[in-house]
Amino acid sequence: MSSLIVIGTHVKNMLYWLTKDKFAMCSISTEKTLIQCDFDGTVTEEDVSFLILDTFARGNWRKLLEDYRKNKISVDYFNKQAFTMVRASRETLTEFVRTRAKIRCGFKELTDYCYKRGLCLVIVSNGLDFYIDVILSDAGIRNIEVFAAQTKFCHEGIEVQYIGPDGNEANKGLKELYARLFLAKGYRLIYLGNGVSDIHPARLAHHVFARDDLLSCCARENIACIPFTDFTDVVKGLKLLPQSRSNS
Numbered sequence: 001m002s003s004l005i006v007i008g009t010h011v012k013n014m015l016y017w018l019t020k021d022k023f024a025m026c027s028i029s030t031e032k033t034l035i036q037c038d039f040d041g042t043v044t045e046e047d048v049s050f051l052i053l054d055t056f057a058r059g060n061w062r063k064l065l066e067d068y069r070k071n072k073i074s075v076d077y078f079n080k081q082a083f084t085m086v087r088a089s090r091e092t093l094t095e096f097v098r099t100r101a102k103i104r105c106g107f108k109e110l111t112d113y114c115y116k117r118g119l120c121l122v123i124v125s126n127g128l129d130f131y132i133d134v135i136l137s138d139a140g141i142r143n144i145e146v147f148a149a150q151t152k153f154c155h156e157g158i159e160v161q162y163i164g165p166d167g168n169e170a171n172k173g174l175k176e177l178y179a180r181l182f183l184a185k186g187y188r189l190i191y192l193g194n195g196v197s198d199i200h201p202a203r204l205a206h207h208v209f210a211r212d213d214l215l216s217c218c219a220r221e222n223i224a225c226i227p228f229t230d231f232t233d234v235v236k237g238l239k240l241l242p243q244s245r246s247n248s
């Protein structure tokens, strides 16, 4: 079994988090720092959900995307509705993801750097747990906490469910809910992302690394951020950040 822990098995762990510091091993002597990272279009070069929907969805999922981009529906609702249009087995989609998804350059370097420095690296994604698991496992990247949508393969399409930090269904703002949890636990929060939905946790973070739409959103809202092309830029940027929030 993969050591990657996905949200499907996380409710139990969340209770553990609330009572013990699960990230004690990640603490640095001066201050606890946690890097919350988006997955689709951030860890991967392309949005894996879009690749799947473009190939397997039977229906006009792009109309839903348009509604999401116009702020008519949440990203969580968009994923739930769009994935019901997908009629394909786990095996078919796993094979597809293995051939199409590519991890952005430098991600392994980032995980190694975080491990050496004692920084917690956590993925919180609106994407689907099954493909995140496949992509990271295949790349030999293990022991990263992942909070994403639970995927259930049914005859009627793929069922997607979001579970928040409290163990209840979260239909809106998964990334922000987790960002608030990490802050409440006393972490200095560094956020990495690429999309419009990343602006909500980015607003709360102490430092932000951004590309694509998130970069534009940060500029529009006057949120200081460090642009990145790949994760080698992120590692360079992390080395230049102050060691603690008091120096930030």
Ligand SMILES: [Mg+2]
Binding pocket: 038, 039, 040, 041, 042, 193, 194, 195
């Ligand atoms: Mg993204």
